Amino acid sequence: MDKKALQSLILSEKKQRDTVILAHTYQAPEIIDIADFAGDSYALSVEAQKYDAKRIIVCGVRFMAETVKILSPEKTVILPVSQASCPMADNITPQQVIDFKEKHPDYVAVAYVNTTAQVKAQVDVCVTSSSVIKIVKGLEQDKILFLPDGNLGAYVAKHVPEKEIVIWDGCCPVHDGVTAQDVIDAKAKHPNAVVAVHPECKPEVVEIADMVGSTSEIIKYAKAHEGEVIIGTERGVVDYLEEKNPQGKYIQLRADKLTCKDMKITRLQDVYQSVIGISGEKIEMDEDLRIAAKRSIDNMLKYGG
Numbered sequence: 001m002d003k004k005a006l007q008s009l010i011l012s013e014k015k016q017r018d019t020v021i022l023a024h025t026y027q028a029p030e031i032i033d034i035a036d037f038a039g040d041s042y043a044l045s046v047e048a049q050k051y052d053a054k055r056i057i058v059c060g061v062r063f064m065a066e067t068v069k070i071l072s073p074e075k076t077v078i079l080p081v082s083q084a085s086c087p088m089a090d091n092i093t094p095q096q097v098i099d100f101k102e103k104h105p106d107y108v109a110v111a112y113v114n115t116t117a118q119v120k121a122q123v124d125v126c127v128t129s130s131s132v133i134k135i136v137k138g139l140e141q142d143k144i145l146f147l148p149d150g151n152l153g154a155y156v157a158k159h160v161p162e163k164e165i166v167i168w169d170g171c172c173p174v175h176d177g178v179t180a181q182d183v184i185d186a187k188a189k190h191p192n193a194v195v196a197v198h199p200e201c202k203p204e205v206v207e208i209a210d211m212v213g214s215t216s217e218i219i220k221y222a223k224a225h226e227g228e229v230i231i232g233t234e235r236g237v238v239d240y241l242e243e244k245n246p247q248g249k250y251i252q253l254r255a256d257k258l259t260c261k262d263m264k265i266t267r268l269q270d271v272y273q274s275v276i277g278i279s280g281e282k283i284e285m286d287e288d289l290r291i292a293a294k295r296s297i298d299n300m301l302k303y304g305g
């Protein structure tokens with residue numbers, strides 16, 4: 001079946017089956033096309049609560065589907081491909097957070113939303129790349145443990161110097177692969193271009209960029225910019241911009257490095273099979289875990305909104 005026919009089938013089946021499809025902007029363009037909503041991690045978690053449908057298919061990675069389940073427990077939440085996981089999220093255990101808090105009871109634990117439900121259950125507040133500065137600034141406490149992204153942590157520490165921030169030693173292997181030399185080389189090839197990067201990139205990359213922001217913020221900036229924009233985040237963002245705003249000029253920074261295999265593992269066929277119920281993983285969560293994890297997400301929505 002060709003792409004268009006499969007897309008039409010998904011659209012009609014999802015309607016009949018009271019299902020909505022949410023997609024992170026890093027997903028393949030043919031998936032974004034049939035999604036009811038596409039956005040960054042923060043927007044997905046907010047948007048998921050607005051739908052009445054009894055089933056939500058989350059095209060992204062596991063922590064995104066878990067976040068939707070935490071906020072909408074009455075709904076059936078499906079992750080189309082079980083292996084779609086975030087290596088950064090999987091690199092920290094809840095026990096490590098418990099151990100830190102036991103040793104440092106005066107610290108408030110702030111977690112990037114790219115964490116497992118078990119880790120979310122141990123922290124005080126979650127943040128996304130678009131809400132992190134506002135949330136950390138607004139916290140009453142001055143001593144903060146920021147996890148699990150060290151690059152995002154360094155970005156926050158720079159913007160909120162008045163707080164004492166202990167930064168976890170973790171990273172997104174996709175964004176962390178970009179070097180300052182990659183940016184210098186791209187600028188030499190495109191001297192009139194501006195550079196927009198995600199704060200998951202290394203501090204020395206962020207330092208020489210013209211703009212730093214979450215996926216949605218980069219999209220907004222690139223759409224508004226008249227000339228060429230070098231995009232320093234996962235390549236799905238350039239695909240998205242080229243489709244939604246074809247008059248713009250976008251240059252992908254290091255496409256070889258900025259491809260997240262976990263975000264790209266979901267294919268249109270997987271989405272179709274999830275819609276008709278023959279594959280995909282139904283997210284199940286123990287109620288005590290869900291309630292504990294929800295506290296930190298509720299705090300994110302409360303302070304970051």
Ligand code: 13P
Nearest residue numbers: 040041042128129214215
């Ligand atoms: P945002 O959606 O918060 O920009 O995060 C990027 C990312 O790496 C998601 O996995």
Ligand code: SF4
Nearest residue numbers: 061086087172174260
């Ligand atoms: Fe995780 Fe990075 Fe992939 Fe996002 S881009 S899912 S943070 S590995």
